[in-house]
Amino acid sequence: MLTIKPTPDYDAILRWNAGKDEAFLFQWAGTTAYRYPLTKEQxxxxxAKDGVTVFMAYENEVPIGTMELCDIDPVQKTGRICRVLFAEEARGKGLAHRALSALCEKVFAKTELERLSLRVYCFNLPAIRCYERLGFLVTEYFEEADSHWNNYAMERKK
Structure with missing residues (x-):
């Protein structure tokens, strides 16, 4: 059974990053929240930041992924999903789709938010397909100095 809980499991997140390089951290976490190497303190x-809720996804009580809800704007009724990471053994099974679907449902049901956004690197085709199946649409394209990191902004309405 898949569940999501608004409590981070730092040890699981660190385990999923063990032996990975800086590019891996940059891919799932972006450039602002963490520095390589990732630590529990980070x-x-x-x-602990205001306006940040870290959710964990569990399959049969085993942590399989993490997702963050941040940048809540109560006036515009918007929020952002960011820093999404799923364990390698959980990938390709539809678990990320189910967890993100549960997160979107929870946010729209329990808050006044009417729109969720996210950013995704253009090369991350499995993530893009997952987000599209959840109803997210590309709204903007961003070119970076290193074209490998070009990315899309995507958005979903309630």
Missing amino acids: LMRQS
């Missing part, structure tokens, strides 16, 4: 600092 994770704790990020999750």
